[in-house]
Amino acid sequence: MPHTAEYINFEGTSNNVEITSILSGGYNHPLLREWQNERQLTTNMLIFPIFLSDIEDDETAIDSLPNIKRFGVNKIVAYLKPLVEKGLRSVILFGVPLKEGAKDAYGTNADDPNGPVIQGIKILKKNFPNLYIICDVCLCEYTSHGHCGILDDSGAIDLNPSVSRIAAVAINYAKAGAHCVAPSDMIDGRIQMIKKGLLSNGLANKTFVLSYSAKFSGNLYGPFRDAACSSPSSGDRKCYQLPSGGRGLARRALKRDLQEGADGIIVKPSTFYLDIMRDAAEICHDLPVCAYHVSGEFAMLHAAAEKNVVDLKTIVLESHQGFLRAGARLIITYFAPELLDWLKESQ
Numbered sequence: 001m002p003h004t005a006e007y008i009n010f011e012g013t014s015n016n017v018e019i020t021s022i023l024s025g026g027y028n029h030p031l032l033r034e035w036q037n038e039r040q041l042t043t044n045m046l047i048f049p050i051f052l053s054d055i056e057d058d059e060t061a062i063d064s065l066p067n068i069k070r071f072g073v074n075k076i077v078a079y080l081k082p083l084v085e086k087g088l089r090s091v092i093l094f095g096v097p098l099k100e101g102a103k104d105a106y107g108t109n110a111d112d113p114n115g116p117v118i119q120g121i122k123i124l125k126k127n128f129p130n131l132y133i134i135c136d137v138c139l140c141e142y143t144s145h146g147h148c149g150i151l152d153d154s155g156a157i158d159l160n161p162s163v164s165r166i167a168a169v170a171i172n173y174a175k176a177g178a179h180c181v182a183p184s185d186m187i188d189g190r191i192q193m194i195k196k197g198l199l200s201n202g203l204a205n206k207t208f209v210l211s212y213s214a215k216f217s218g219n220l221y222g223p224f225r226d227a228a229c230s231s232p233s234s235g236d237r238k239c240y241q242l243p244s245g246g247r248g249l250a251r252r253a254l255k256r257d258l259q260e261g262a263d264g265i266i267v268k269p270s271t272f273y274l275d276i277m278r279d280a281a282e283i284c285h286d287l288p289v290c291a292y293h294v295s296g297e298f299a300m301l302h303a304a305a306e307k308n309v310v311d312l313k314t315i316v317l318e319s320h321q322g323f324l325r326a327g328a329r330l331i332i333t334y335f336a337p338e339l340l341d342w343l344k345e346s347q
């Protein structure tokens, strides 16, 4: 029988099968599965959170954050060196004042020129000239009451002094050489104030303003508060962080921060807020959207892996791929050190 198409028997083929019904031909090879990724996870997307305390020789493990330590300025370079050599491109700094009397009602030490953040910026820039340095901007680590702004007599956030103080801190970080400032306080109006302050100090063209625009109040920040010693001493953050059901509020905050001049925006937490990430990618489509995989999410994946409920590498790659699929282009993640290795392995 001649081997031509005419003689192929189609008789067993069902009449109502559609030519669009078979999808597996599109992903039956490892390369095809990569082709199907609209956005590939790469090391240049990773931002690693760093806790810097005011004890210069500090190197303290944090029980609730596996593999993460708090460092003093004398210890941070040795810790980061192998990570930078492996391709780490960016860090976000959090200052942790531990010394007696370091906290007050105004968060005065947030921008102490001799404090860990400003000293940290200088040391990191000197030792790692190509490392991109982001500073989280907030008062909660530095206030005696542990809230993210300045309080009025009733104990509520006092809007004007809070926004002025947060903007001043951001500008002082930028003056010290931070490439990027990321206000995480969620107090209304701070993006505009920071932008204006940067402009009047000749820093607007040198500084990226990465706004935590959609930051939700919930139960996922506990390990961070252990690491940063920043739990509020009374009350909670529900009057400035968004309620978890507040998709409309998040959309309004995204539009507002876009209009106030944010250069990039953060959605936080990540795994439980993928709809908000998609909203962010649509509303702020001309800006990079950053997912913050927060401390509670990190600790949960570790705990599940320890119980053999999940395989750590597989679940981390899957969750981080999810952020990209939802529209994120950057990821703040405590898994950055592991991902530097895992992404290399998969190449």
Ligand SMILES: NCc1[nH]cc(CCC(=O)O)c1CC(=O)O
Pocket (backbone or CB within 6 Å): 136, 138, 140, 148, 184, 185, 220, 221, 222, 223, 224, 225, 293, 294, 295, 296
């Ligand atoms: N404003 C402080 C701040 N900046 C980043 C985080 C959380 C990060 C994490 O959980 O990993 C928090 C905690 C909070 O708002 O209570």
Ligand SMILES: [Zn+2]
Pocket (backbone or CB within 6 Å): 138, 139, 140, 141, 147, 148, 184, 185
């Ligand atoms: Zn705060």
Ligand SMILES: [Zn+2]
Pocket (backbone or CB within 6 Å): 136, 137, 138, 184, 185
């Ligand atoms: Zn913060």
